[in-house]
């Protein structure tokens with residue numbers, strides 16, 4: 001049984017509950033049938049919004065789910081609103097607010113409620129699917145996006161960079177002498193340190209920068225709209241933060257340093273060439289002292305033969 005709560009029923013009065021409901025349900029409208037054809041939250045809500053506005057004219061729909069951190073706005077908000085909390089059998093799906101210029105009548109509100117009953121399960125399924133998708137793209141130890149997420153992101157970012165002639169930089173990061181941490185402090189401490197490094201890296205980045213656990217003790221950062229110089233500044237901030245931080249175990253504090261290699265997108269680049277140059281620069285950083293940053297420019301000035309370290 002779906003229950004719709006109205007946390008701040010802008011104008012909805014409880015009396016409508018007394019109004020007689022039709023005993024025989026009308027056949028489902030075409031848009032209601034379509035609700036089950038997508039598992040994308042925005043698609044489901046867009047289908048719902050387009051459908052419900054054919055029955056109850058609305059200027060906008062705002063969906064807010066604080067638990068899943070989703071806020072969607074369809075249309076442009078107007079003065080009058082009707083707000084519903086979506087809850088059923090243990091599921092709290094957040095809230096939906098409809099707005100328009102003139103007040104909603106009792107019969108409008110009734111139709112909105114009927115429509116919300118139809119969208120509840122399609123929306124729940126889309127949220128569950130998103131959750132499953134998100135978890136398959138997240139590394140459980142560090143909670144960073146994982147390698148599969150990296151492959152999707154790099155494809156998307158390269159496409160954007162090519163289409164719109166935008167800048168894109170890649171930073172490949174490897175923890176220095178990490179094997180020694182495992183060997184001396186144990187795997188559990190190693191895991192805690194990796195988790196800590198992941199969070200330290202993330203904390204030095206902007207919301208729009210993307211950091212991934214590429215594998216083992218390797219991370220990758222993708223910086224949209226950043227050239228090599230800008231990426232170097234970001235990398236130096238992250239390197240410095242890792243060097244200065246440590247975790248406390250029962251016995252002592254354990255710290256680490258990281259080495260980094262950077263490449264910047266150019267028109268002829270694909271995923272592999274961009275990654276290879278960053279990876280070669282990382283190898284150069286490893287072979288010239290560690291705890292430092294090298295860029296693809298540095299590769300031009302060195303005669304060191306590079307072997308791919310992080311691999312593809």
Ligand SMILES: Nc1nc2c(ncn2[C@@H]2O[C@H](COP(=O)(O)OP(=O)(O)OP(=O)(O)O)[C@@H](O)[C@H]2O)c(=O)[nH]1
Pocket residue numbers: 141174175176177178179180182186187188189190191194215216217286290
């Ligand atoms: N605890 C822990 N260790 C990991 C994990 N993934 C990879 N490792 C370890 O990371 C270590 C990487 O060692 P190496 O590739 O030899 O490199 P390194 O010791 O960091 O040395 P350099 O990269 O040359 O500075 C190995 O001992 C792996 O077992 C993990 O999830 N947890």
